[in-house]
Amino acid sequence: MSNHLAEIQKYDPAADPAIVDKMAKTYRLVLSKRDSAYVSTSDPKELKTVRENFLKKKLGxxxxxxxxxxxxAEVAQDMKADRMKERLTFYYLCAKKTGKLGVFG
Structure with missing residues (x-):
């Protein structure tokens, strides 16, 4: 979890470790596979999956x-310096921008 927290704190120094831990537990299977541990912002299918499965289904x-x-797109822009965009960080930033971090609280 500490690696995830450190990555997220690059973008949100005040990130709540409890929320990051809960997110990491929720997505541990996805994060354990190299193919799914990152978000490919150049793949429209991947971005649709983020929208449909995370933003709509998980965050409601x-x-x-x-x-x-x-x-x-805003999160992708925020993370543009990272060639490999970690899924947990991407999801955290999406949840934060939409005011939905409480889903994991």
Whole structure:
């Protein structure tokens, strides 16, 4: 968990370790596989999966696809310095931008 927390703290120095830990436990199977541990922001299918499975299903967001895609694009822009975008960090930042970190609290 400490590696995930350190990665997330690059973007949110005040990240709550309890929330990061809960997210890491929730997504431990996904994070354990190299193929799924990262978000490919150049793959439209991957971005649709983030929107449909994380933003809509997990976080319960009802916004339009365009608005949710804008959140994803903003996080991708925030993380542009990282060639490999860690899924947990990506999800954390999406949840933070949409005010939904409490889902993991």
């Amino acid at each position: 967001l009802k916004d339009s696809d365009d608005k949710l895609d804008a959140v994803i």
